[in-house]
Amino acid sequence: TRVMVTHMRNGRSVTVTINDRGPFVKDRIIDLSYAAARILKMVDEGVAWVRVEVLSPPYGRGPAGRLYAVQVxxxxxxxxxxxxRERLKARYDNVYITxxxxxxxxxWRVRVGPFPSRLRAEETAGRLAREGFDVIIVPH
Structure with missing residues (x-):
């Protein structure tokens, strides 16, 4: 399963693939690799409050294909x-920066997504365009 992990204190996000069932420590929801922890700027903290959002189902459980995002x-x-990003978060749940x-x-690129199909990305792109944004659809 691919998930986006967002550090709740600093807003940084990283996309990771879950490859085991851990963690096996009470009150923890995910263990991250050192590389992912560096991206989130949480190496020195060791433990941090994060939000985990599912981006794609486990392999073999959903439609195959690429993911799309709308760059705003x-x-x-x-x-x-x-x-x-803060302005968009008032109306969209899945806003991130790459x-x-x-x-x-x-x-710094502000994007909304990912979406499981180009059609879903186009629907959101249309809504954003009606709100006055210049948008493009990009691979996630």
Whole structure:
């Protein structure tokens, strides 16, 4: 099962694949790899409050295929991406930010999704466009 894990204190998110049944510690819902914990900036904390959202069912239990997202903005300034994400979260549950790193700079991309089909992504893209956003559908 693919899930998105969001650190509740800092808002950072990472997508991971669950590959076992743990954790086996009371009051914990997921153990993360070191790489995932680094992305969430929680290595020093060790344990953090997170939200876990299912992105795709376990293999063999749902339609195969790719996932799609709707990109609503791309920014050279992280703060602008954070502002847009907060604005969108008032109306959409599944808003996240990805970072594109180039040799010269970084771009923070605000997306809504993922969606299990292009059709579902197009429906949300249409709604966002009616709200005045310039959108594109991208692979998740």
């Amino acid at each position: 903005g791309a920014f050279a300034l992280r703060m602008n991406a954070l502002r847009l 970072v594109l790193k180039t040799r010269e700079s970084r771009y």
